[in-house]
Amino acid sequence: MDTQPTEVVAPQPTDAITREVVDLMANLVALFHREYEEAAAARSLTGAQAKVLALLRRGPMPMRHIAQTLSCEPSNITGIVDRLESRGFVTREADQHDRRVKLVAATEAGSDASEELRESLNFAREPLAALGDDERATLRDLLRRMLDGVGPGAPAGPAASTDPAGPAA
Amino acid sequence: MDTQPTEVVAPQPTDAITREVVDLMANLVALFHREYEEAAAARSLTGAQAKVLALLRRGPMPMRHIAQTLSCEPSNITGIVDRLESRGFVTREADQHDRRVKLVAATEAGSDASEELRESLNFAREPLAALGDDERATLRDLLRRMLDGVGPGAPAGPAASTDPAGPAA
DNA sequence: ATGAAAGGTTCATGTTGTCAAATGTTCAGG
DNA sequence: CCTGAACATTTGACAACATGAACCTTTCAT
Numbered sequence: 001m002d003t004q005p006t007e008v009v010a011p012q013p014t015d016a017i018t019r020e021v022v023d024l025m026a027n028l029v030a031l032f033h034r035e036y037e038e039a040a041a042a043r044s045l046t047g048a049q050a051k052v053l054a055l056l057r058r059g060p061m062p063m064r065h066i067a068q069t070l071s072c073e074p075s076n077i078t079g080i081v082d083r084l085e086s087r088g089f090v091t092r093e094a095d096q097h098d099r100r101v102k103l104v105a106a107t108e109a110g111s112d113a114s115e116e117l118r119e120s121l122n123f124a125r126e127p128l129a130a131l132g133d134d135e136r137a138t139l140r141d142l143l144r145r146m147l148d149g150v151g152p153g154a155p156a157g158p159a160a161s162t163d164p165a166g167p168a169a
Numbered sequence: 170m171d172t173q174p175t176e177v178v179a180p181q182p183t184d185a186i187t188r189e190v191v192d193l194m195a196n197l198v199a200l201f202h203r204e205y206e207e208a209a210a211a212r213s214l215t216g217a218q219a220k221v222l223a224l225l226r227r228g229p230m231p232m233r234h235i236a237q238t239l240s241c242e243p244s245n246i247t248g249i250v251d252r253l254e255s256r257g258f259v260t261r262e263a264d265q266h267d268r269r270v271k272l273v274a275a276t277e278a279g280s281d282a283s284e285e286l287r288e289s290l291n292f293a294r295e296p297l298a299a300l301g302d303d304e305r306a307t308l309r310d311l312l313r314r315m316l317d318g319v320g321p322g323a324p325a326g327p328a329a330s331t332d333p334a335g336p337a338a
Numbered sequence: 339a340t341g342a343a344a345g346g347t348t349c350a351t352g353t354t355g356t357c358a359a360a361t362g363t364t365c366a367g368g
Numbered sequence: 369c370c371t372g373a374a375c376a377t378t379t380g381a382c383a384a385c386a387t388g389a390a391c392c393t394t395t396c397a398t
């Protein structure tokens with residue numbers, strides 16, 4: 001798990017604003033999470049299953065990679081994929097180049113379900129409506145800059161692949 | 170689940186900026202989530218336990234209220250509080266006015282753990298470092314306004330208290 | 339060829355989450 | 369006062385998720 005050295009962060013006392021932003025983020029995270037689980041449940045998927053399915057929109061992928069992206073143990077993925085497979089949402093294919101590897105691929109049903117779920121994710125559509133156009137743009141820029149620093153850690157985000165432009169590297 | 174009427178949201182096509190903001194949010198959410206779980210685990214707490222403990226920073230609170238805030242079944246809270254209690258992080262007190270109610274209160278150990286965890290949350294300390302002071306302030310204001318519309322329902326701090334700065338756009 | 343290392347699976351165990359069925363309490367009517 | 373509806377919490381059964389250790393099979397570097 002702790003594959004991250006987690007650079008020792010200077011113990012500088014967090015300033016008030018940062019503190020508050022972190023709290024606001026926590027609220028946002030909770031909100032988003034709830035919406036996501038709800039939207040998944042509405043399609044009788046669990047959050048974890050929906051995440052895996054979302055990941056597979058980019059194409060087939062080894063289990064190992066899924067586990068890494070989701071920061072969890074590979075043995076965990078086995079079960080999740082089992083359940084998805086038994087419902088016809090994904091398949092396991094053999095990798096041509098390495099017979100140890102199993103490539104998980106979304107079936108059409110899986111793809112559809114995932115896309116549909118993504119569309120239904122109106123998270124922040126309402127919260128975001130409270131902002132004006134240029135404010136949204138400002139927010140976008142600030143968020144972009146924040147994420148740029150972090151590196152492509154994991155686009156694991158449930159709904160993480162629309163950005164055509166991607167973060168300006 | 171329960172209290173949510175799940176208003177049918179107008180199917181207005183999401184505009185490009187909103188879409189991108191949502192994706193950025195998703196990434197941020199994933200990042201934050203990982204850090205939170207990790208920080209909790211470092212203190213041998215689970216995410217759910219940490220959330221409950223964080224809620225209790227505001228004072229003792231009936232289980233029912235915890236369940237509502239976390240949007241889960243009350244029976245679920247029973248177990249979580251059980252585990253917290255068995256480790257001396259919270260206590261169950263009787264409510265004076267209503268003997269059906271049990272008030273869950275953080276012990277000093279619980280309070281300390283929660284505060285410590287909160288401090289250690291250097292999420293965004295790094296991402297946020299990419300921003301200047303006034304930019305952080307701008308971000309804070311935008312997030313505040315977004316969350317104001319949604320109503321309370323999230324833990325993690327005094328941030329949820331509404332600050333009716335008229336979003337009269 | 340041999341052995342270390344990697345990718346997946348299996349098993350045991352613990353936490354979270356749901357639902358349905360108790361238990362005890364409060365409160366509004368009759 | 370008594371009864372029954374509504375409420376807060378708990379219990380029990382069960383599915384999903386998550387971790388860690390043990391185990392194959394396959395790959396790869398000697």
